[in-house]
Amino acid sequence: MGVDPIERGEIVDPSFLQQAASQAAVFAGGGDPGFFYQALFKGIPVIGLPTNGPQDYFSDRLQALGLGIKLSYRDFNRPMALVQSVEGVLNHYAIFAKRCRAFAAEIQQWQDAHRVADIVDGYWMSRMKENRLDSQYQIAQRDFVRQLSLSTVLNDEQIEEMLENGCNHQMPHEVRPDGIWYDRFDSWNWLYDNDARFFARDYEAREEMRSFFITKKNGALHPAMEHQRLQLTYTFTLSAVEDAIHNARIFLPYPIATDFQTDIKLLSCSPTEMQEHFLPHAGFFYGYPIVCDFSSGAAYTFSYVCELTVYARVMGTTGTDETLTSEQFECYTTVDESLVEHPLVRRCWEEVGMDEGTSDLEKARLLYDYLAKNKHFKKTKDSCQCYQCSTLKALTDDGGHCITLARAFIALCRLQKIPAREQTGAIAVNPLGPRRYENRTYDEVVFGHTWAEVFISDIGWIPVEFHGISIGAPALTEANGQDEALRHKVLENSDPYFDFFFGHLDCFHIVCSNSAAKEVPQAVVYEETDHGPPRIHRPDALREECRLVFECV
Incomplete structure (x- = not known):
């Protein structure tokens, strides 16, 4: 039986594994693919003894394919469990060996390490030459400055100074004949994580x-008011960086009525003809046609x-008689079955x-x-933000944003x-003055x-925010918390914010239709076809x- 010396902390010549595979009847080890x-x-059955998540997943796959047996973590330190597993494989060796030989024939084409090295080298060489930025997310400096100036309280001069500093300190960027280009997401993340001024001002x-919005009483955070009448002004501006004439359709999200969002009244719209496309119950100005x-x-x-x-939402202030029907319960507890037994879950x-x-509630x-x-x-x-992908992403990545984490x-x-x-x-997001606030974005909803x-x-x-x-x-x-006073303030407020956002919301969360916000672009172009x-x-x-402006009435 092959035994992995690497698992015992020994450094061995890689040829040991190839030599062992030529002599062993069964391989047992931690479950690393290599x-x-x-x-x-070599078509040899295996026994997995996983000690971490990736090994656990790989051992599960081997067992599911009938190529071996997986021991649970509880059995890891029980010698008899390993002995019994070896006996189990040997007693049915012909069955296991037949499957493993068939599997070996299938994977021979992937054995060439030189081919793998060529693929990896080729990828990184192409990135170094002209593709260091992800083409899907690259953004010109003028657009990146515009995005940052709209979404923060910084002015263009401050932003350009931060970008120049970032380019000298490994912020993702690329210098081209037509100027400097950035990564819409990675460059923003770099600023947030590494530029102390950017983080502090935000x-x-x-x-x-x-x-x-929020007040502190007896060490705990609470909504500052029970309710608030707001006037919202939403402005959507469409432009283009190339000369063209487009037959466009405009779809603008609009607040919808809920138990905590009521008495919604449209005061005006521009162009006024948009009102003919107003569907308040669906949460849309839907498909307004215009030639741009x-x-x-x-x-x-x-x-x-x-x-x-x-x-405002405050958990537990009043009881409720609300119940869910069996259909509602099934709807709100349905989830992809592949997650049920997933090793990460x-x-x-x-x-x-x-x-x-x-x-x-405790769960x-x-x-x-x-x-x-x-x-x-x-x-x-x-590439996908469905519930399954968001869950696996959240359980493997060290970070995320509101959609990924909420769906997970x-x-x-x-x-x-x-x-x-x-x-x-x-x-x-940002204050404008007394009782006026705004949220502005560039090429984002x-x-x-x-x-x-x-x-x-x-x-x-x-609510859970x-x-x-x-x-x-x-x-x-x-890097971003170099200011000791700011670091102390963030740490001091951290747990109270987490306590607040589990079960509470302020009066400045505006609800709209999921489909209006995420599934339908705000502007699309219609092009006639021959057929x-x-x-x-x-x-x-x-x-x-x-731009969405909040004004307290």
């Missing part, structure tokens, strides 16, 4: 704003003004430490703390049979913020600016 593939290339501005001529550098602006009353349960006596809080207090805020490049939390709650759902909308709600018997639906990861202890790094329906798409040359 170790076991030496056996599998934090202090939001603290100024939060001081009006960008040949002269023109920009087109669409806007509306409305009023609504928003009520099983490891999550072990680390969170829930048992049969843990209440649903939800444990899962919230597990995600919120161990994840760093960052923008991520997710919802999926984990549903796996525990705790009803959970998603809410989408907008939040106030304002109404894309996401949080979760869980249903707890006798309490009802409670992951905003705390961007303002609490997980946001700090050695069939028109082609509907969003040209890369389009540029969008969004």
